[in-house]
Amino acid sequence: MTMQLVYFSWIRERVGKSEESMQLPGDVKTVDDLIDHLCSINEVYQAALGNKSVVRVAVNQTHVNLDHPVTDADEVAFFPPVTGG
Amino acid sequence: MTMQLVYFSWIRERVGKSEESMQLPGDVKTVDDLIDHLCSINEVYQAALGNKSVVRVAVNQTHVNLDHPVTDADEVAFFPPVTGG
Amino acid sequence: MARISVQREDFQIADEIAALRGDRTDMGAIVTFTGTVRDITGELKAMTLEHYPGMTEAELGRVADEAEKRWPLVGCRVIHRYGRLEPGDNIVLVITMSAHRHAAFEAADFLMDFLKSRAPFWKMEETDNGGQWVDAKESDSDALKRWD
């Protein structure tokens, strides 16, 4: 399963890139699974996404909750709470 | 007692003038007394001010109720409910 | 510049905002309300606004004072036109500036509600059938109760 991952604000800074394409194991079925998988890779993702209470997620450019499913070819974005306006 | 009377909108049209100075008897103590006195003068004032529920009053350019006192040299204005904005 | 203006002339919203802002950078929110002559049926030729010179300015000043007492505004401006206006013409402009957006929104809303039921203006609508004074709306005096 290949996914497009996108990062913004201080999450982008901590991950060290604004986007990447990643091959994922088949047992990553939800946003929550995806964050757990990324955090298990190394400390960089752990520092960026480990505190789920301050991480917001969009799948295919729509806000979703942690239990939202992720599937092949989705664009998944991680960012802190928004501060526009 | 001399008072300056001012009229607006359809009350002005019915009275037939926009302002006048008037000598008033001493027993005119409130706005209510003043309207009663004017209505007793003739049918012109009666037609303009007789229906007190649609008459609004300002004394010295401040909105007041019917029981507000009127005194010598006051400027008393009569008009329908306002419709600006 | 005066905070309250009662005038025949039109106003330019951008100029009024710029004058009120000056070079301040301590506000984050600017709300404007513009009221225009509305013609729903297509029959309105003109709208003539009569007012009570002197009292109009005093009443608008009292309403603006009250808004500044209730909300932390850094700027407040009211312009109301009188005389003969045509459909689409501007009638009234209210501008409120504050550090906080809800204060700016509420103060502008409050100013319009109080202006509508306190400022001594009367509208006469002119159509092919002649002129007719506009009746006050019950809803305008009801709107005041929101601010008790």
Add this chain to the structure above:
Amino acid sequence: MARISVQREDFQIADEIAALRGDRTDMGAIVTFTGTVRDITGELKAMTLEHYPGMTEAELGRVADEAEKRWPLVGCRVIHRYGRLEPGDNIVLVITMSAHRHAAFEAADFLMDFLKSRAPFWKMEETDNGGQWVDAKESDSDALKRWD
């Protein structure tokens, strides 16, 4: 003209109102909200707005659709800037037009509340001590409950 714009460039409020009004005379109320870069302490050098291209436009469009569903608007316009801005610069403009002033006020207020908690923008403040991401305010997510 697009109802939603996400752009680096500044906007001219008078031009935007004029474009939205056109020659219509069926609205009586125009409300605008302008958000500006605020510098309370005098230490802010700049504010940089990052956003999520594509999602930003989609999200602002959804918020505008929702406002048009809830209130009888005859016009609705949202412009949000991104990039590096300085104190006093414009950030966001919302315009709502309606026959009724309360509809115009409420819709603009609603648009700002939803934009603040939904549109994917992030602010970084730059002072002499470097850059710092602005934290989201609890009050902004609380503000949404007013519209349930």
